[in-house]
Amino acid sequence: MSSRKGYAGRSDFAVGKAGAHLLSHCLADELGPSGIRVNCVAPGWIASEVLDEWMRTRAAAEGVPFEEIRDRDVRAMALRRIATEEEVSRAIIFLASDQARAITGATIDVNSGRLFT
Numbered sequence: 266m267s268s269r270k271g272y273a274g275r276s277d278f279a280v281g282k283a284g285a286h287l288l289s290h291c292l293a294d295e296l297g298p299s300g301i302r303v304n305c306v307a308p309g310w311i312a313s314e315v316l317d318e319w320m321r322t323r324a325a326a327e328g329v330p331f332e333e334i335r336d337r338d339v340r341a342m343a344l345r346r347i348a349t350e351e352e353v354s355r356a357i358i359f360l361a362s363d364q365a366r367a368i369t370g371a372t373i374d375v376n377s378g379r380l381f382t
Contacts, residue, residue, distance in 0.1 A: 270380060282307075285305060286305055286307070286372050289303045289304060289305045289370060289372065290370045293369040293370030294370065297369055297370075302360075302365070302366070302368065302369040303369055303370065304360045304365070304368060304369060304370065304371045304372070304373070305371070305372040305373070306353060306356045306357050306360065306372070306373050306375060307372050307373065307374045307375070307376070308348065308353045308375045308376065309348060309374065309375065309376025309377065309379045309380060310338070310347050310348070310376065310377075310379065311347070311348055311349065311350055311353060312347045312348065312349050312350075313350070316347070317331075317335075320334045320335050320338065321334075341379060342376070342377040342378050342379045343377065343378025343379075343381075344377040344378050345377075346377055347377060348375050348376060348377045352375055353375045356373050356375045359373075360373065
């Protein structure tokens with residue numbers, strides 16, 4: 266999501282991510298004539314202990330329970346759930362498959378509707 270929306274104090278991170286998207290567009294155009302497809306997957310928050318720890322830190326800073334922070338964040342997602350590593354992997358497998366043989370230069374967001382692009 267950081268490649269699509271800027272956040273204060275995260276410019277270096279955002280520029281690196283956005284650069285990967287633009288690079289995929291350039292490579293898709295350059296390599297397409299050789300039948301090579303180039304795409305990106307842009308995961309949002311992924312269910313993990315690292316995410317939970319970040320939410321715990323925010324909860325402590327706000328003086329509220331972890332569950333309140335998690336529930337608030339999940340309510341901001343259209344699907345009302347946090348994506349898993351497996352779901353990100355499935356998007357990658359799809360793009361690598363023959364089912365996506367007419368897709369190149371695309372970025373697929375896997376973020377449970379946290380950010381629409």
